[in-house]
Amino acid sequence: MSIVTVQLGQCGNQIGFEVFDALFNDSHCPGGLCSKRENEAYQASCKERFFSEEENGVPVARAVLVDMERKVISQTLSKAARSGRWKYGQHSCFCQKQGSGNNWAYGYSVHGPRHKESIMNLIQKEVEKCDSLSGFFIIMSMAGGTGSGLGAFVTQNLQDQYSSALKMNHIIWPYGTGEVIVQNYNSILTLSHLYRSSDALLVHENDAVHKICAKLMNIKQISFCDINQVLAHQLGSVFQPTYSREGSFHYRRNPLGDLMENLVPHPEFKMLGVRNIPQMSENSLAYSTFTWAGLLKHLRQMLISNAKMEEGIDWQVRPPLSGLPPLGKMSVNKETHFNTSIANLVILRGKDVHSADVGHHRALKRVLCAVRMFSPVICQCQSPKFILLKKGKIKTLVLVAKRNPCTSM
């Protein structure tokens, strides 16, 4: 089943490009650890989800690009075309000339209604190219005007027009300081609208990803490109194919369905987060070895102590004694150090996945396995455990991605 991506605004388009690039590169990575048949099955599954075929053999991303001014879309289109390996559809873009001025109202009440027909037509065309539609993946920021306002409008329209398709919104939580002054207005307005019309909100915080780039990836001068690439890696780990019960060569068909089913048991709780381990620069990778036991232990602690990355994890964290925090004293600025997740999903990728024992980690419940993320191996699907509902607000999608250099066995 296919996913149609809608990229909105500067942020959405810049991230969208990195996501498709990561997905394509992963599925076409020279597979040293997998059989040819395995590789081909993986590629075909990834392709069905995210790319459609063009006449001259160059895969076209199943995406619609929307922005209220031209520069970013032109850049995105040309970057994709330049890679020569995949591209965006020529007629899949919608742009205007005036921008949204960081004004949510412009995006939602002016540009939305004005250009509703054109945008929905573009999406319709993309949907018609799919044999079977899993749902929509909408990438947008919350701080700007187009992504936030127009994104909220488009999501609402998707709900009206495609009521049986799933919608996941990927929202970028702006930096705490120093991005857009009116970001708090735009963000609150966006969240309130999306909560009613979207099925799941996958959140990435700029601050958190920035820290990952600084501490784990050791990048000295962090650019938005670096941040987007880390993001894309995390998203790729979530969306790439995973095994179905039949075992190897057969992949689960409905990615969005799987995610929703496991992570959104109740429509009131739909905010998701991603934790990824290990996350490091290519250079460090060559000098590192991993075991499933070690990775799972770290991941579990990251989950329990609400850490966003594998450095600086609090191993001493304890649950609050009285269960619920005292009313009125909970300041918004204090970080909650004890995890309050409602449901989790673990995705394991890599070598010897069947040997990974998730059983005794009670915090990690539902498990999906997959062949590879940049390094394919044969593996088996672990049978799912029951889901334990805990009190709290934030659901966590817990992800394990094991990376091995392609050459080692």
Next chain:
Amino acid sequence: MTQSVVVQVGQCGNQIGCCFWDLALREHAAVNKKGIYDEAISSFFRNVDTRVVGDGGNISKGKICSLKARAVLIDMEEGVVNEILQGPLRDVFDRTGSGLGTFLLKVLKDEFPEVYRFVTSIYPSGEDDVITSPYNSILAMKELNEHADCVLPIDNQSLFDIISKIDLMMNSGKLGAAIKPKSLVTSSTGVFKKRQEKPFDAMNNIVANLLLNLTSSARFEGSLNMDLNEIIMNLVPFPQLHYLVSSLTPLYTLADVNIPPRRLDQMFSDAFSKDHQLIRADPKHSLYLACALMVRGNVQISDLRRNIERLKPSLQFVSWNQEGWKTSLCSVPPVGHSHSLLALANNTCVKPTFIDLRERFIRLYKKKAHLHHYLQIEGMEESCFTEAVSSLSALIQEYNQLDATKSMPVEDLPRLNIAM
């Protein structure tokens, strides 16, 4: 990509405008090597086939044929405009008619209510050459208050100080440094004009650079774009308080390329020093309502954030906007520099300028000196003066109120409690 129309009024406006168009052409020439009429150029120029008369001549794509500036030049006497139309930029302007100063603002507002009106106005300094300038300024201020969306006040004294500083650097021969020919103050001939010849040229170049940097993120690509309408959206918290203090760095490029990259952080510090401001004011000791940083060149988000964290403690922000920064990153640096920074601050430090203006006005007005010249004109009455000065007083009062909240602790608003 938004397109902007530049309206140049009066001798000052037209002279600045002339510098501006010169620099704009240079900037686009440096970036657009193939001579294709692209989106960036279209923000300030039209592409016209001069062989066709009338509207049919506009070409929207392809090679550059003949560029026409999206500009309207207005003056009440021919001298300055004629000089421009005979100079090297004569082919860039269409012949056009004449009009009037700030009256234009109101006209533009009525005709095009949805289009933002940015005004760079030159404020008179203490020693001014026009005796009735206080009257003119106050009357103009009223129009600016009501009909402009955003005003960037600039005063000649600051510009002059900047030129003097550059002069000093050039002549002192410090560390063997020399000013590169392409700096903020040179014209297209690439020669730093001597102060004695045409002082205003150098000063006008600075203002022209301000305008270029302001629009750079709208014209060129970058990882975090910012359009003109975003400036207004983020920097103007209340409609009356739309006066922004601007500061530009760097002012010159040192020829010695071995200076270490610490220059990047230095650039940010400079932007908040008084030497680089285009108006005499002291933002560090007043209250910031909002601040925008527009960076050009090879600067990334981490550099920006590091510097904001570094500079924030020394600046006072208003209680309801403690993290009030708007940032933009444009990949294309200005000609002759590797990076540059334009800082726009909405700060209560403009208050003394306005108070000063009001003082000078009242000194003249108390004696009714020179008033009869104005009242002779049809449509002008004494009430215009009183209204103008009260509009300015109201503005000053608003700033006063904000200043009063300066050192007060940030109060948390009482929240609803859920009964258990």
